[in-house]
Amino acid sequence: MSEQSAQREDKGEQSAHRALGLTDREFDLICEKMGREPNGVELAMFSLLWSEHCAYKHSRKLLKKLPTEGPRVVMGPGENAGAVDIGNGFSVAFKVESHNHPSAVEPFQGAATGVGGILRDVIALGARPIAILDSLRFGEPDTERTHYLVDGVVRGIGHYGNSMGIPTVGGEIYFEPPYEQNPLVNAMCVGLARTDEMVRAAAAGAGNKVVLFGSLTGRDGIGGASVLASAELDEGDDAKRPTVQIGDPFEESKLLECCQELLAEDLLVSLQDLGAAGLTSSAGEMASAGGTGIDIDVGLVPLREADMEPFEIMVSESQERMLAVVEPGKVEQVLALCTKWQTASAVIGEVTDSGTFRILKDGETVGEIRVEDLVDGCPLYDLDPGDPGEWTYPNRETIPADASASDIALALLASPSIASKRWAFEQYDSIVGSRTAHRAGAADAAVLNIPESGRAIAVAIDGNGRRVACDPYQGTIEATLECAANLAVVGAEPLGVTNCLNFGNPEKPTVAWQLGRSIDGLAEACRALEAPVVGGNVSLYNETPQGPIYPTPVVGMVGELPDASRVAGEPWREGDAIALVGPFDPSLAGSELEKQRGQLGKGLPEFEIAPVRQAIELVREAVRSGSIRTATDVSDGGIATALAELAIGSGVGCDAHLTALLAKRDCSAEDALFGEGPGGFILAGEEAGLEKLGGRGVEIEVIGEVRGNEVIVTASDRRVEILVSEAEAAFESLEERIESDQAGITH
Numbered sequence: 001m002s003e004q005s006a007q008r009e010d011k012g013e014q015s016a017h018r019a020l021g022l023t024d025r026e027f028d029l030i031c032e033k034m035g036r037e038p039n040g041v042e043l044a045m046f047s048l049l050w051s052e053h054c055a056y057k058h059s060r061k062l063l064k065k066l067p068t069e070g071p072r073v074v075m076g077p078g079e080n081a082g083a084v085d086i087g088n089g090f091s092v093a094f095k096v097e098s099h100n101h102p103s104a105v106e107p108f109q110g111a112a113t114g115v116g117g118i119l120r121d122v123i124a125l126g127a128r129p130i131a132i133l134d135s136l137r138f139g140e141p142d143t144e145r146t147h148y149l150v151d152g153v154v155r156g157i158g159h160y161g162n163s164m165g166i167p168t169v170g171g172e173i174y175f176e177p178p179y180e181q182n183p184l185v186n187a188m189c190v191g192l193a194r195t196d197e198m199v200r201a202a203a204a205g206a207g208n209k210v211v212l213f214g215s216l217t218g219r220d221g222i223g224g225a226s227v228l229a230s231a232e233l234d235e236g237d238d239a240k241r242p243t244v245q246i247g248d249p250f251e252e253s254k255l256l257e258c259c260q261e262l263l264a265e266d267l268l269v270s271l272q273d274l275g276a277a278g279l280t281s282s283a284g285e286m287a288s289a290g291g292t293g294i295d296i297d298v299g300l301v302p303l304r305e306a307d308m309e310p311f312e313i314m315v316s317e318s319q320e321r322m323l324a325v326v327e328p329g330k331v332e333q334v335l336a337l338c339t340k341w342q343t344a345s346a347v348i349g350e351v352t353d354s355g356t357f358r359i360l361k362d363g364e365t366v367g368e369i370r371v372e373d374l375v376d377g378c379p380l381y382d383l384d385p386g387d388p389g390e391w392t393y394p395n396r397e398t399i400p401a402d403a404s405a406s407d408i409a410l411a412l413l414a415s416p417s418i419a420s421k422r423w424a425f426e427q428y429d430s431i432v433g434s435r436t437a438h439r440a441g442a443a444d445a446a447v448l449n450i451p452e453s454g455r456a457i458a459v460a461i462d463g464n465g466r467r468v469a470c471d472p473y474q475g476t477i478e479a480t481l482e483c484a485a486n487l488a489v490v491g492a493e494p495l496g497v498t499n500c501l502n503f504g505n506p507e508k509p510t511v512a513w514q515l516g517r518s519i520d521g522l523a524e525a526c527r528a529l530e531a532p533v534v535g536g537n538v539s540l541y542n543e544t545p546q547g548p549i550y551p552t553p554v555v556g557m558v559g560e561l562p563d564a565s566r567v568a569g570e571p572w573r574e575g576d577a578i579a580l581v582g583p584f585d586p587s588l589a590g591s592e593l594e595k596q597r598g599q600l601g602k603g604l605p606e607f608e609i610a611p612v613r614q615a616i617e618l619v620r621e622a623v624r625s626g627s628i629r630t631a632t633d634v635s636d637g638g639i640a641t642a643l644a645e646l647a648i649g650s651g652v653g654c655d656a657h658l659t660a661l662l663a664k665r666d667c668s669a670e671d672a673l674f675g676e677g678p679g680g681f682i683l684a685g686e687e688a689g690l691e692k693l694g695g696r697g698v699e700i701e702v703i704g705e706v707r708g709n710e711v712i713v714t715a716s717d718r719r720v721e722i723l724v725s726e727a728e729a730a731f732e733s734l735e736e737r738i739e740s741d742q743a744g745i746t747h
Contacts, residue, residue: 077534092127098500283349310366577685
């Protein structure tokens, strides 16, 4: 600890570096690298780029385990977003990021600016955003706080995406007790670009100018990355509202078109968005990527608020801003185009060959840091994992042990994590832009036409914190396979993966163990699927005094399919045969039913990935061949729930028997009906078409027929028998539970 810090501590004062989230060891290392104590501007910059949110200091070593290379990868980790080749000179750019803590403090703006930030990550590559997906987690739906959070988050997502004219095509919403105080708001953006027009974020060329354009810079968001995003949420964190940014989607619309034209005219050397840590992050990372130095004069930055201090300008997280490196001879053209699009712009600095990040105020130096110290000098930590042994997460009993199979089926259909989220997705425009072939809720994955490449893409986002909590390794593999399965049922093959790793405090042994095992599982599944990870996000410290969230890795996947018209997204029809496909071995361990009984325990059954991949491939080819009408994977709530949802979608019931499954698997009748696990698919269509799928090494069993107005599923002495209308009423019941008069709700 420095002498001045020690003196402050003797006086009972908190050291400035601690207030900004830096440890004593980190502060001493900064002093050692600089040969002196940093001044206020420099300390603020270090506190941000050495924060967990920016430096990934507790996860970067683990992330090296992920496979990142593949024949279709155009841009991988390290860029603003990843990108994969889809042919004919076009690429798809995509990434998922979190805005969890901001959304907990200010749900509308937290969610809205989360969408805005992920859009700019894709825009910064030179891609035009064409779709948004979101993965959300809240507490139980019958609390005032959940009503408040859901209302704000859903409105924020819809406001930004709808205003930008970008469709929200898919997503998921879970309601679980551990997310009560710390919700998860993960947003994924998919964009389209000409491969040869894409741009990287590396600054290059000493003497080139640095141009800031977009919204004016204000005090919103100051300290967000270090103070808000890199620490646990405590009681009374409403005081952190000023660190949440304010978004303006109409300003971002102008920014998008401006960027598109600047790149089309070949006016930029490089481009970077301003997100967490503002100018400090964007300029520093551009210099680091290019191996250059950079000078920024804060006196030249267009401001929204007068009398901003240099450190405030450097760390402001004001939204809708971009930073570009421009050759001197093209600066006037760049500024003229910015004026055309009515977006503020200014030359605020210059690329140098010094290797130093120099901050000036009206020409006078107010801060000077070596780029490598600021961007890459943060110490990376080895975690200290500890197997949690016995563990508990709060779950209340809502389904009694002696409930009938029919009552269980209805209760599961009405359970918050399974019930229809149509009431939320209908607040989003899912078809604007005319690319959406299958919108949110119409299929397990959304399908987008890409006539530029002569093909189509499918996009999906999945996670299941409940099952990952039971077994981080197996649960993460399952989540990744679930995403691939959702692509398969629309005929798509995975091209690349993005992920958002949402965990608690990594300095605690249990969370460290969860994070490490989860990344191991993600790496294993992606290798097995031959789906490289092209980018992502890590969100740690998702924890409150009430405890951590479920460990929640969220997996986003982009796949390719030859024909968007051949998607098994049709409702099943009277007389269709129903088949169970794949190595499905159902178990109540980690299931929604077990959770609803208040019995969620540690551990999930082990399984082999290869047979599951084989089933995924068979289903994909069956859908592409057009031989089946309806396909879905078996997920939360098991076979009975999957069949009921298909019946609800068509208005026609079914009569299914699970005799063969019971004979093959060592499971109970209740396991067969409501058990969960990877590798199961329900296909429906003409029986002859289903029979053609046999003989390829994948288990296929015709289990019933589509008929009548009841959902009947029989497993030995247990039988679900409910009217389709009853099932639909249960499935649609969440909307009434989640609606709330927001007046007076402020927490």
